[in-house]
Amino acid sequence: MKIRQIKELLDAVVVCGDDSLEKHVYSACGSDMMSDVLAYVKDQAVLLTGLVNTQVVRTAEMMDMVCIVFVRSKEPTQEMISLAKENGMVLLKTNKRMYEACGKLYAGGLVGNKTAK
Amino acid sequence: MSEAAVALHFNVDGEDFTSAGQASVQVKKSLRQLGIDSEIIRKVSIAMYEGEINMVIHAGGGEAHVLIYEDRIEIKLDDHGPGIANIEMAMQEGWSTAPDNIRSLGFGAGMGLPNMKRYTDDMKIDSVVGEGTHIVMTVNL
């Protein structure tokens, strides 16, 4: 699924990374606990979270994730935005809640992940 | 044992949660410059990041050494925090002593140490209550 489709499915607003919306993502993970996120291997994955602090972007960076979606209208900080830009990551925000946002993407064909062995 | 081709050293500030993870970011960059395989880079960065965060939230900071050998990468984490009383328990998924204020920052799922083990080929923990914790993780190249 392209990031552009994620944006459309979630009625999301692009916070940064407008020029990368044609990038593909192959899996997704929704969590507010960063070590839960770090337990999964993913390639070109998207992270959905309601947590807002710089460690969210660092976690995504460690995992080579390409996009973060902030649910429940959470606003990423300026510092998070500049960290994301440095890493060529797309930040989206949606007013949908976690359950609905994940459900929409799953129904749209984006699958979950396998735990790292 | 052969000498490390590259040795990196970092002081991990225990006072600043926002900047936690900067050493891991730096290691990731250095490994990229060395042309190391991206899957290996991801393993090393995640394991080190979990360890770095643990030093910040549980031990008031510490030191990290990353040694790159021809056949392996070693990550050494040393702190003078409270130590881990029961390592076997701490290694279990879901076991955490993190208070609510840490959980609200997104940490305290009790997954960090298991993740460090998951992503490395070898992990040794040496911890003394009241003295500190020393962890050595190895990822084979």
Ligand SMILES: Nc1ncnc2c1ncn2[C@@H]1O[C@H](COP(=O)(O)OP(=O)(O)OP(=O)(O)O)[C@@H](O)[C@H]1O
């Ligand atoms: N460097 C350390 N010094 C002292 N105690 C530690 C240290 N690292 C881990 N611990 C102890 O081991 C427990 C388990 O650590 P682990 O990293 O698995 O989980 P966590 O840090 O609590 O949560 P998470 O990593 O999922 O955010 C911690 O809650 C803490 O009690």
Ligand SMILES: [Mg+2]
């Ligand atoms: Mg931890």
